[in-house]
Amino acid sequence: MEFVHTPVMLEECLEALNIQPKGLYVDGTLGGGGHAGEILKRLAPAGTLLGTDRDRDALEAARRHLEALARQLDEERGNHGSFRLVKANYSQIPDLIREYSLPAPNGILLDLGVSSFQIDNPERGFSYLKDAPLDMRMDQEESRTARDIVNEYSESELARILRDYGEERFASFIARRIVLARQEKPLETTGQLVEVIRRAIPVKYQKNGGGHPAKRSFQAIRIELNQELTGLEQCLEDLIDTLAPKGRLAVISFHSLEDRIVKNAFRRAEDPCICPRDFPRCVCGAKSRGKVISRNPILPGEEEQESNSRSASAKLRIFEKS
Numbered sequence: 365m366e367f368v369h370t371p372v373m374l375e376e377c378l379e380a381l382n383i384q385p386k387g388l389y390v391d392g393t394l395g396g397g398g399h400a401g402e403i404l405k406r407l408a409p410a411g412t413l414l415g416t417d418r419d420r421d422a423l424e425a426a427r428r429h430l431e432a433l434a435r436q437l438d439e440e441r442g443n444h445g446s447f448r449l450v451k452a453n454y455s456q457i458p459d460l461i462r463e464y465s466l467p468a469p470n471g472i473l474l475d476l477g478v479s480s481f482q483i484d485n486p487e488r489g490f491s492y493l494k495d496a497p498l499d500m501r502m503d504q505e506e507s508r509t510a511r512d513i514v515n516e517y518s519e520s521e522l523a524r525i526l527r528d529y530g531e532e533r534f535a536s537f538i539a540r541r542i543v544l545a546r547q548e549k550p551l552e553t554t555g556q557l558v559e560v561i562r563r564a565i566p567v568k569y570q571k572n573g574g575g576h577p578a579k580r581s582f583q584a585i586r587i588e589l590n591q592e593l594t595g596l597e598q599c600l601e602d603l604i605d606t607l608a609p610k611g612r613l614a615v616i617s618f619h620s621l622e623d624r625i626v627k628n629a630f631r632r633a634e635d636p637c638i639c640p641r642d643f644p645r646c647v648c649g650a651k652s653r654g655k656v657i658s659r660n661p662i663l664p665g666e667e668e669q670e671s672n673s674r675s676a677s678a679k680l681r682i683f684e685k686s
């Protein structure tokens with residue numbers, strides 16, 4: 365299957381990263397390499413791009429795209445920046461920079477969540493619109509799949525993740541239905557799970573334009589399985605520490621839970637003081653690590669939202685290190 369993914373807020377991301385041709389830039393979520401390719405185009409031979417993704421198919425797609433682009437740049441202008449792609453979690457970026465003896469990066473981009481390629485590839489089991497084995501792993505080398513969560517989590521654990529990660533108002537009804545269904549036989553496919561969810565949600569709420577009835581539950585199970593929010597705040601702090609002075613961290617999030625974590629991490633990095641508000645001056649000694657560039661999140665323009673529906677919920681936030 366061909367890797368198709370339209371990079372979200374491309375121009376805004378490039379501007380956010382404020383690319384210097386001889387700098388080091390990191391794309392922590394390569395996907396098909398859409399953003400990474402545009403970064404590479406702006407690098408001189410002395411510039412470097414480091415890219416990570418935990419999905420081996422994404423990594424290979426990004427590699428093909430960047431190698432073809434490098435050949436094209438060689439033909440057009442006789443040179444290109446160097447790039448190094450690694451199958452890794454973006455939380456490992458500080459370790460990779462140390463391991464490869466790279467300088468502190470001038471910019472890091474995270475485009476969180478899943479790619480269209482992952483969603484559209486039925487074999488991956490991310491989509492509630494296509495019947496497939498319950499998989500949903502971003503990293504195909506992990507052994508645990510969505511099937512394990514759906515068939516092994518207790519009813520209260522299921523209700524918790526559906527509520528916390530899916531903001532699903534019918535979380536406890538759905539958890540109950542899942543447990544009843546799996547008592548008859550294990551749930552094996554996305555189609556079976558969709559049917560169980562559909563039966564748990566009152567019909568009038570399915571018709572009120574709130575999207576597909578399984579949308580929130582699938583998001584929740586995917587986030588839990590791939591531990592998408594676990595440690596994200598600490599990871600953002602570590603990435604800020606890794607940046608060079610004036611280096612930028614740009615993060616695109618796709619739902620309110622993610623965005624809240626990014627917003628709070630950036631605010632805390634800007635103003636980490638924990639002194640009571642009525643203290644005349646700071647005594648805790650915590651030092652600001654830089655400033656939030658985007659007070660409000662940057663949103664895709666109308667045209668982009670119309671041409672790429674996936675961009676509609678995207679929010680870009682930028683932090684600049686001191």
Ligand SMILES: C[S@@+](CC[C@H](N)C(=O)[O-])C[C@H]1O[C@@H](n2cnc3c(N)ncnc32)[C@H](O)[C@@H]1O
Nearest residue numbers: 371393395396397398399417418419453454475
């Ligand atoms: C929205 S897509 C990125 C698309 C990319 N910017 C492009 O232009 O094609 C998100 C990618 O991040 C990867 N990903 C998600 N969480 C990750 C993590 N913790 N570490 C590394 N990669 C991750 C996913 O596998 C997916 O390929």
